[in-house]
Amino acid sequence: MSDSGRSGSGQGRSSRGGQRGSGAGGQGGGGASRRNAQGRERNRGPQRNFTESAPSQRTRRADPARLVAFEVLRAVAAEDAYANLVLPARIRQHGLDRRDAGFATELSYGALRSQGTYDAILARCVDRPLDKLDPAVLDALRIGVHQLLAMRVPAHAALDQTVGLARAVIGAGPSALINAVLRKVAARSLDEWLDELVAGEPDETKVASVRYAHPEWIVRALRQSLVAHGRPVGEINDLLEADNAAPVVNLVALPGLGSLDEALENGAVPGELVEGSALSSGGDLGRLESVRSGTTRVQDVGSQLVARALAAASLDAGRAENAGLGENAADAETAATGEDTAGEAWLDLCAGPGGKAALLGALANERGATLLANEPAPHRAKLVSQALSAVPSDVWTVRTGDGREVGAERPAAFDRVLVDVPCSGLGALRRRPESRWRRTPKDLADLGPLQRDLLNSALAAVRPGGVVAYVTCSPHPAETTAVVSDVLRKRDDLELLDAGSVLDAVSLGGGLGAGHEKTAQLWPHVHSTDAMFLALIRRKS
Numbered sequence: 001m002s003d004s005g006r007s008g009s010g011q012g013r014s015s016r017g018g019q020r021g022s023g024a025g026g027q028g029g030g031g032a033s034r035r036n037a038q039g040r041e042r043n044r045g046p047q048r049n050f051t052e053s054a055p056s057q058r059t060r061r062a063d064p065a066r067l068v069a070f071e072v073l074r075a076v077a078a079e080d081a082y083a084n085l086v087l088p089a090r091i092r093q094h095g096l097d098r099r100d101a102g103f104a105t106e107l108s109y110g111a112l113r114s115q116g117t118y119d120a121i122l123a124r125c126v127d128r129p130l131d132k133l134d135p136a137v138l139d140a141l142r143i144g145v146h147q148l149l150a151m152r153v154p155a156h157a158a159l160d161q162t163v164g165l166a167r168a169v170i171g172a173g174p175s176a177l178i179n180a181v182l183r184k185v186a187a188r189s190l191d192e193w194l195d196e197l198v199a200g201e202p203d204e205t206k207v208a209s210v211r212y213a214h215p216e217w218i219v220r221a222l223r224q225s226l227v228a229h230g231r232p233v234g235e236i237n238d239l240l241e242a243d244n245a246a247p248v249v250n251l252v253a254l255p256g257l258g259s260l261d262e263a264l265e266n267g268a269v270p271g272e273l274v275e276g277s278a279l280s281s282g283g284d285l286g287r288l289e290s291v292r293s294g295t296t297r298v299q300d301v302g303s304q305l306v307a308r309a310l311a312a313a314s315l316d317a318g319r320a321e322n323a324g325l326g327e328n329a330a331d332a333e334t335a336a337t338g339e340d341t342a343g344e345a346w347l348d349l350c351a352g353p354g355g356k357a358a359l360l361g362a363l364a365n366e367r368g369a370t371l372l373a374n375e376p377a378p379h380r381a382k383l384v385s386q387a388l389s390a391v392p393s394d395v396w397t398v399r400t401g402d403g404r405e406v407g408a409e410r411p412a413a414f415d416r417v418l419v420d421v422p423c424s425g426l427g428a429l430r431r432r433p434e435s436r437w438r439r440t441p442k443d444l445a446d447l448g449p450l451q452r453d454l455l456n457s458a459l460a461a462v463r464p465g466g467v468v469a470y471v472t473c474s475p476h477p478a479e480t481t482a483v484v485s486d487v488l489r490k491r492d493d494l495e496l497l498d499a500g501s502v503l504d505a506v507s508l509g510g511g512l513g514a515g516h517e518k519t520a521q522l523w524p525h526v527h528s529t530d531a532m533f534l535a536l537i538r539r540k541s
């Protein structure tokens, strides 16, 4: 074993639903690992095995993988950076190999996700309010806590290496404090800390917030979301736990353009929910020619399903409403394959960075339709063009502009419109480890008017008989059912299609159970997807 305490490999968090992790594995040290009731991993009992050397005698160099994790936490805290963007850049910059990259990923993502819980633990071990600590010291402590309580890193290595990191990058001064605080943290297991933190707490929200490391308002918001979409509120802990699982990398082979063969030969496994998808075993996907060429793309299965649902929904009143409710097998077949889409015009109103646009573009290419992809932010519009570059260029156009204006500019011009509105992202917390601590309840209120304006613009842009897919990566009723019902209430020319049945029709095997009162909600803890919401609204002919 190296002196940094990393050997072997393993997942720092459980992954659910039989899906495999993305390679964000914590690296194993000695000793058997155990999981607690929440699926968190811990590495030892209360007796810890420390070196007896004073901090000043310990290593003075920063282990590169820990340094990367520290730099990611610093960039997130000091520069408002996104971990999923900073991390790959730092991994490249420091030249980490695959094993160290996995360790750095687990350490930075784990420390960021569990920040609220770790700060509550640290507050019991530091003799001053945490906001009086140098922020860099606090980030070093968070990294130390995650190694000690949630990764299979031997305690002595976690302590030595974190103190060494602090000495190298912050200075000798704080190392004694970090050493003393981490020793206190190491005196208990994560379960013991959690029990202590919630002891005597009658408020279930507060308990869940600490145990599952989510701000209290998000625990409440997700409870409301479960209820709004007809799921038992008792699922809340499973949902919170799914947010803490290592993110899974889903791939899609663009229909008619790409193939999963290369990915499958390199360890990916076929996806069970939707045709043409695979779950990646992680690693550097850029080594795959099919990924480099853009014909195979990284895309959450939930996103794949909602894009396919729009392409499959039946247009025009009087026909079978959708595949699940089709009057006969021919109707279901037509809705599932979209064979009747030749000559159609499709619009993606909020397209950046272009994930769904690429899939829609490929489907449009197969079916003789065209796609206009709109995005107001110029740098994101460029990403949309890049995402679509594998699709023949006569199929698609990118417009850079405000989606709220498209309805007035191009009234009744489109057969199918995707409006994947800017939202709080409460459905993708597992992919953006820092976002739960950044978001505020105000985000939900602030986004409401824009979401309604964009949906209205989409409804103006779709022709009578055409279908709009209103999509969010959030299950919260303020961004989902409330937006849809507000807009529908004011008009009598709109009807909701049964989105749950259409999702079943485009999935492998159906039976997703995502539908509720004609809208549909996918869930990380049920479907192993992001929590995507879908409403299919048809403008009556």
Ligand SMILES: C[S@@+](CC[C@H](N)C(=O)[O-])C[C@H]1O[C@@H](n2cnc3c(N)ncnc32)[C@H](O)[C@@H]1O
Pocket: 303, 349, 350, 351, 352, 353, 354, 355, 356, 357, 374, 375, 376, 377, 380, 401, 402, 403, 404, 420, 421, 422, 423, 454, 473
């Ligand atoms: C949830 S993201 C869309 C994700 C995209 N559909 C995909 O699959 O890659 C929302 C997008 O809406 C864009 N947006 C923000 N304000 C907008 C507006 N007024 N009109 C159109 N799009 C807007 C954002 O820049 C962002 O790219």
